[in-house]
Each structure stands twice: as structure tokens, then as C-alpha cells.
Amino acid sequence: MNTILIRLCHYVVLLIIAIIMLMPFIWMVSTSLKPDVEIFSLPLRLLPKTPRLSNFTDVISAANFPRYLANSFIVATGKTILELFFASLAGYALARLRFPGRQYIFLLILASFMIPYEVLVIPIFILVKRMPLAGGNNIFGQGGTGGIDTYWGLIMPGALSPIGVFLCRQFFKALPFSLEDAARIDGSSEFGIYWRIMLPLSKPLLAVLGILTFIRGWNEFMWPLLITRSTKMKTIQLGLATFLTRDTINWRLLMTACLISVIPMILIYLLGLKYFTKGIAFTGQK
Amino acid sequence: MRIKEKTKEKRRRLLIGFRKAEIRAGYLFILPAMLLFSLFLWLPIVTTFFLSFTRWDIVSPLQWAGVQNYQRLFNDEILLKSFLNTAVFAAGTVIPGTVISLLLALLVRKKIPGITVFRACYYVPVLMSWVAVSLIWLWLYESQLGLLNQFLQQVGIPQQSWLGDPKRALLSIMVVCLWQGVGWDMLIFLAALQGVPEVLYEAAKIDGANVWHCFWHVTLPWLRPVTLFVVVGYFIWACRMFTPVYTMTRGGPLYSTSTVVYQIYMYGFTRLRMGLASAMSFVLFAFIFVASLIIVRIMEPTER
Numbered sequence: 001m002n003t004i005l006i007r008l009c010h011y012v013v014l015l016i017i018a019i020i021m022l023m024p025f026i027w028m029v030s031t032s033l034k035p036d037v038e039i040f041s042l043p044l045r046l047l048p049k050t051p052r053l054s055n056f057t058d059v060i061s062a063a064n065f066p067r068y069l070a071n072s073f074i075v076a077t078g079k080t081i082l083e084l085f086f087a088s089l090a091g092y093a094l095a096r097l098r099f100p101g102r103q104y105i106f107l108l109i110l111a112s113f114m115i116p117y118e119v120l121v122i123p124i125f126i127l128v129k130r131m132p133l134a135g136g137n138n139i140f141g142q143g144g145t146g147g148i149d150t151y152w153g154l155i156m157p158g159a160l161s162p163i164g165v166f167l168c169r170q171f172f173k174a175l176p177f178s179l180e181d182a183a184r185i186d187g188s189s190e191f192g193i194y195w196r197i198m199l200p201l202s203k204p205l206l207a208v209l210g211i212l213t214f215i216r217g218w219n220e221f222m223w224p225l226l227i228t229r230s231t232k233m234k235t236i237q238l239g240l241a242t243f244l245t246r247d248t249i250n251w252r253l254l255m256t257a258c259l260i261s262v263i264p265m266i267l268i269y270l271l272g273l274k275y276f277t278k279g280i281a282f283t284g285q286k
Numbered sequence: 287m288r289i290k291e292k293t294k295e296k297r298r299r300l301l302i303g304f305r306k307a308e309i310r311a312g313y314l315f316i317l318p319a320m321l322l323f324s325l326f327l328w329l330p331i332v333t334t335f336f337l338s339f340t341r342w343d344i345v346s347p348l349q350w351a352g353v354q355n356y357q358r359l360f361n362d363e364i365l366l367k368s369f370l371n372t373a374v375f376a377a378g379t380v381i382p383g384t385v386i387s388l389l390l391a392l393l394v395r396k397k398i399p400g401i402t403v404f405r406a407c408y409y410v411p412v413l414m415s416w417v418a419v420s421l422i423w424l425w426l427y428e429s430q431l432g433l434l435n436q437f438l439q440q441v442g443i444p445q446q447s448w449l450g451d452p453k454r455a456l457l458s459i460m461v462v463c464l465w466q467g468v469g470w471d472m473l474i475f476l477a478a479l480q481g482v483p484e485v486l487y488e489a490a491k492i493d494g495a496n497v498w499h500c501f502w503h504v505t506l507p508w509l510r511p512v513t514l515f516v517v518v519g520y521f522i523w524a525c526r527m528f529t530p531v532y533t534m535t536r537g538g539p540l541y542s543t544s545t546v547v548y549q550i551y552m553y554g555f556t557r558l559r560m561g562l563a564s565a566m567s568f569v570l571f572a573f574i575f576v577a578s579l580i581i582v583r584i585m586e587p588t589e590r
Contacts, residue, residue, distance in 0.1 A: 007398070014393060018407045021465070024422045025410060027433050031425070044436050090319035099312030105320070112327050114518075114578055116526045118547045119567040122554050123333035124326055126344070160322045184304050190311030219415035221529045222547075226555055237417045241533060244421075251425055258418045265413045273406070 025262075032056070032256035039252055055256040062253070064231055068239035069260075071154075075224070075235060076217030078155035083164050083213040084206055091168020092198050096180060097190070106169065112162040118222060125226055128153045149229040157223060161216075164209055171205040172198065211272040215265055236261045331571065337564035344558060355565035365566070368537075368544045371456060372570075375545065376524040376577075378460050379467075383520045384513065386468045391475035405476070409469040416466070416529035423462045424449070424534050449535055452542040459530050459543055467523065471516045478512040479505070514585045518578050525574050546570045 026046070031039060032055050034048040059065055093099075094106050117124070128147040131137060136144020147153030175198075183193045199206075221237045228234050234242075240261060243254045341351040359365055394405050411419065426433045427448035435445045448458040486504045495503065528547040531537055537544035537552070546566055554563030 010393075010396075010398070014401075014404045017390070017393070018404055021408050021411060021469070023433075024419075024426055024465070025414075027426065028422050040431060042431075042436070044431070044433060086318045086322065090316045093312045093315035097308050097312035097315070099309040102312065105316065109319075109323065112323060114522060114574065115327055115331065115571070116522060116574065117326075118526045118528060118550070119571040119574075120327070120330040120334060121550070122337065122560055122564050122567060123330035125555075126333070126560075127325065127330070129344070156322075157326050160319055160326075162323070162327075165319055190307050190315075194315070215413060219417075221415065221417050221532075222551070225532075226551075237415050240417050240421060244533070251431075254421060255425060258421050262414050262418050265415075266410065269409075269413050270406075273402075 028255045028259055028262075031251060032259045034252065036252055055252055056260065059253055059256045059260060062257075064234070065239060065257070067232055068234055068236040071151075071233060072218050072236040072261075074151060075154045075220075076214045078151065079159045079217035080210050080213045082155070082159040083161065084210055086160050087164035087209065088168045088199065088202060088206065089194065090165045091170075092172045092194055094165070095169045095172035096175075096198075109162045109165050113166070117158055121222065121226055124157050128157065128227065148227055149233050151233075153227045154224055154233070154235070155217075157227075158220075161213075164213065167209060168202075168205060171202060175201065207272055211268055214268060218265060334564045334567050334571070337561055338568045340561040340564075342560040344560060351561055355562045356569075358562060359565055359569065364541050364544065365549055367541050368546050368549045369569075371542070371544055372525055372527070372546045374456065375460060375463075375527055376521055378457075379464055379524045380517055380520040383464055383468060383471065384516050386464065387471035387516065388475050388509075388513075390468060390472040391479055394472070394476065395479050405473075408472055411466045412469040414466070417533055419462060419466045420530045420533035423458075423465075427458060427534075450539055452538075452540045455535055455539060455543045459527075459534060462530055462534075463524075463527065467520070471519065474512060474516055475509065478509055482508050510585075514582065517585065518581055521577065521581060522574055525570060 030046055030048065033051040033053070034055075035050060035052060038045070038048055038050065094102055094109075129145060130141035131146040132139050132141040134144070134152070135146045135148065135150060137146050138144075147156070179197060180193050183197055188196070219237065220235070221241075224235045224238055225241075228238065240254070240257055243250060243257060338355055339351060339353070341349040341354070390408055394401055394408070414422075427435075429435060429445055429447055429450070432448075434448065439445065447454070449455050482505060486508070487500055490500050490504050526547060527545045528551065531543050531545050531548045532551070535543045537548050547570070550563045550566050550570075553559040553566070
């Protein structure tokens, strides 16, 4: 009897906290389904009296909104591909290949965890602007605008993170010994070992890292704010912020736009949940 | 005899060849990562340091300014207030954040039916971008129509100005940030909790420990390294705060929510005072670095 009571209390507490955590989200969904009349009338209701989906069509047909979504998708995908490829390559090398200095290099990358990119935006901005032979620049990086307002300018900085390399290294370190030796004797090149043996084994790692990087790229705000100039290069996060600059905020459209920008992230998370919870299954040596 | 020596020699050469290939591959594989880190992490730190002694707006030629920027930093009211706000923000979110994340993790630890749903619910705010989070809370905090004020009115408390009151605005933003962030560290604590060996609890129970003893003498000590990681993580995260300030209050009212990174943006990118902004950046970087070391020292005094 006592255990049942405790278990019940446990669920009640879990539920209360869940409501606190989800209420803002639920309220956003509720607002996005209401017409203006209901949004501005009191008392507030959770469930709309006259729900409608036209808010969504209003937002999507608003100027440039699909473009913003596409830009965010391109940037997030670009960062994910770069991160997955280069972080796994470096992580594998640091974990399994023996070469002089690898301990120091790993420590250096580890220490770089703590560096927030916000304190580096100025030199990175200048670097992107003065990138030689880009965006109208000559070989010394002068004359044009470099990578400003381009996809490369949006994607490259911050594409690779020290945490990514760290996670990959930890993962590869946990694989069974001497997987590679068998492959070497069979005549495989070092890159071949990485490409044909290590990568296929690291699917759970790549899934988790890929999802985290994609979300990071999609949600990024400060850097796109600094590097984009024209409307057509803006990402969805910048696009949301522009709904604010009017004198009177259109809450109806703003909340709907917010919801649209958040849905892809939730979908990706739900899809990836399987990989987050799936155990890592090695097949060992074949 | 000769044949044996010949094959030994061949094998030796083969193994040396493998080693050489391995070393070559090692350097080659880390090259792209090292290049990107050098360009976008390590070089920029040095550049920030040098730029902090200059006066530059990108279009005009670079001018040397000595320590003028630093002098301005320590004498400007608004900039000093921004540093103070950032420090308050850090102090006010690190401990509550760590405690709440730990409590949540303990709450969702047991594999009772439906627990994965609750875990996912607590993580949803983390998935949302700072912009989306800020906009939703801007709507929730709205004076007349915001959900929060309406709810308070129902229970008899008068409407409050959450973001318009200089004494309250920073706290309001801190609540938003905590709401967004606790889910992430909850997962970190959860992962650590799931690694506690059962035998430790069994041994404690044999010695007559109750639930509280188990927590205090088994769970907490086990969580020490992870807690340090979480605390430093929160600290750095708090010092970086920009987007909620930009979206919700633009540093106001009366600079009560202005953070260092916000001022870096204002001075560096709206007024093109790159030198001054670099000085702020470097001071913030040094502050984060030193403070992190101090935190580690405090929490991990034993040398291993």
C-alpha cells in the first residue's frame, strides 16, 4: 500500500513539472491555432473556440519565409557533413593511430572546449571578410566582401567543434583492440580502414553527433546575425526576429512562425531517440 | 638459414612500412580538424588580444591605441554595469541550474512505465532555439495579455511588469534561461547516475543505510566529477548570454539586462568600434578562463 502511495506521488510530481516545462510550448501551439479575436480577448483559453490552420498558410506565404527555412536547412546540413566527416577522422586518428605528439594535440583540443565563440566573433568576422580570393577579394583579401553574406561564411566558422572530436575519440577508443591489424595485413590502406571498417561501426556515434550538430546549426543566431547582410541569405532564426521590428507585434503570426521553426527539431529528436537509447553493438572482427 | 633470415627481413620491412603509413595517416587525418581549429579558435584568440590595443572600424586604416580601450572599459558606467550583470547572471544561474538539473535527473532515474515520455518532455525546451524561447516568453511575460500575468490575476496577484522593470528584468531573463537549460544537464546527470554500481548501494544497505544515507554517501560522491563538469558548463554558458537579451530587452530597461556579449555586439557591429569590442572580448575570455580554474580548484582540491 505504501509503495503504491509513493509511486502515485512520484507521478504527480513528474506531471506537475512536465506541465511547467511544456506550458510555454503548449501556449505557443494554442496561439498559433487561434484567430486574432481570440488571442486578444480575455479571459484566456487554452483550447481555441474556433481553431484554424490558416495562420500556418499566412506565415508560409509571407515574404521570404520559405527561403529562410531553406537557408537554415542548407547551413545545418553543411555543418553536419563537415562535423561528421572531419571530427570522426580526427577522433579516429587520436584514438587508434599511434603518432608522436598525439597526447598533446588531444589535450589542446580538450582545453579548447572552454573557449566560447562569442568572444571570437570579431576576428572571425574579419577573417571571413578578408578571405583571399573570395567574394571579390584579391590574393591579399582586400577589395571585396569575402565570405560575408555567403553560405560558406555561414557554414564554416564553428562547423567543427572540440566536443565533436572528443566524442569521436572516446567512441573509437572503446572499440576492440587490433581491428585494424587484420585489415592492414589484408592490404587495406589506412584511409580504407577508416572508411570501410571504422565508419560503418560508428553509426550510433554518427547519428548522435549528426543530430546534435544539425540542431546546433539550425538554432544558431548570433553568427548568422553578424555575417548576413541581404534578406535572401537570412536563416529562420533571423527571420523570426524580424517579426519583432514592427511597432505592434503580430503575436498570432509570430507564435505560428516560432512553432514552424521548432517542429523540425522536435521531429529530428524523436527520430533520433532510437539511436540515443540503442546500445552500441560491436560485431568485432570478421 | 638464409631463407629464414630473408623472410624475417621482409617481415621487418613490412611492419616498418605499416608504422610509417600509420604515422602519416595520423597526421593527415587530424590535419583538417587542426586547420579549422587554428583558423576559427586559436588564431582568433591571438588576434583578439592584438586588436584590443587598436582603434579600428574595418574601413579606415588600423590605428594603434595602446591601453585606451582598457581604460575606457574600466571607466564606462554602461560597460561596467554589463560586466556586473554578466557576473550576477552567472552567479544566479549556476547553483540553481545545477541543483534543479540534479533533482530532475533523480526524479526521472527510475525506469517506471512512461518515464521516457517525461524525460523527453523535460528536454523539449533544450531543442528550441534561443530566439523561439525568447519570443514565447516575451509573449508569456506580456503585461496585459501574457499568460503569466493573467494566471496571477486569477489568484489575486496584480499584474507585474516582468521585462519593463529595471529591478526585475534580469531575473525574468534568468528564469527563461534556466527553463531552457536544465534539461540538458539533467541528461548528463542521468547518464552519470545510471553508471553507479549497484553493489555500492547493496553494501551500504547491509550497513544499515536508509535512502538519505544512500544518497549522501554513495550517490553524491560518485557524482563529484560530473557535478564539476556541469557547474563549469553552466558558468561558461551564463557568461555567453546574448540572444535572449537581444530578442527580449535589447539590454534595457536602463541597461539592467545588458550583458558583456551584448555590448560586444553593440560596440563591435553597430558602432564599428572593433578595438573596444576586442578588449571586452578578451577580458571576458580571461574572466571565463580564470574563473573556471578557480571553480575547478575549489571543487576538486585533491591532486590526483
